Amino acid sequence: MQQTKPLAYFKKSDLFSRLRDAELEELAATAVPKAFPKGAFIIQKDAPGDDLYLIVSGNVKVTLYSEDGRELILAELREGDFFGEMSLLDGKPRSAMVIALEATEALVVRRRDFLAILNRNPAMAVKIIEALCQRLREADEKIESLAMLDVFGRVARVILQMAAKEGVRQGDLTVLTRRITHQEIASMAGTSRETVSRVLSRFQKRGHLSFSGRRLVLPPNFGSQL
Incomplete structure (x- = not known):
């Protein structure tokens, strides 16, 4: 993990920008740093899991594969981006795969720690909803593109x-x-x-x-x- 303390990454993330310093420190204290080599399968589709990942460095792709092996990349994410928010919120299996396109480091937040802070901070819930809406819009655009263009x-x-x-x-x-x-x-x-x-x-x-x-x-x- 890079030398910068976890707290600094949470402060820079738009998702956590509305948290008070005490809550940021609490979240940073519970976060677990993890490193993934290029090509690592960070998340498998349909696998159980409810952690949230905040990218510290590197580059990942969120992707799906058809039964005949064709790939559809849903998004590419970089430093400051996050993923895993859907399973974090609903506790259901992962909806897509996440693969490291290069050596990647992330801070991993467990569901129970995240929800404990979320329950005390409705403003962060708004940020989560905004992020989900943005990703739904991007998914709609991709569906429209595949169907209409x-x-x-x-x-x-x-x-x-x-x-x-x-x-x-x-x-x-x-x-x-x-x-x-x-x-x-x-x-x-x-x-x-x-x-x-x-x-x-x-x-x-x-x-x-x-x-x-x-x-x-x-x-x-x-x-x-x-």
Whole structure:
């Protein structure tokens, strides 16, 4: 675990921003630090478990696999993000898998400790509801994308979502800060890696995007021009 004390991570997290210092200290004192190597299955779908994870460092994906082995990535989460909140609140089995995309460290909060503080702090309950609503909206958008958009639209939406989270502005352009694999885009867009390669090639030929090394570069009107 990094040298920074757990309390500092809870203070930086939007989820816990409405807690008083005494409650933050109580929560931090109960949190258990855990480290996961790249590729580790942190959470298995349908497995029992009711802990909440706050990411300290690293990168994870929340994902589902179909019976024929196709993957659908629901979200990618990084430092300051959290996961496990659904089972934490309702005590039911996990609804998706969480896999470490790189070496990842997290603070783990047990359900009984979390609920004890939640019962004394309705404002934090509001933050949890807001977080759940946001993730439900994202799930609705993904369902709409899979049902209503063609593959070009789905790939474009994935790229826009990545740019919103990981893009940096360079003049009028937006550059993704890390290299995104075609397979990663495919898993989020519900298609194949080969199809993503063809779509990106088409976008590039039409001037809708470009590459700097292996990083995607988007013009200011990407999306509206497709």
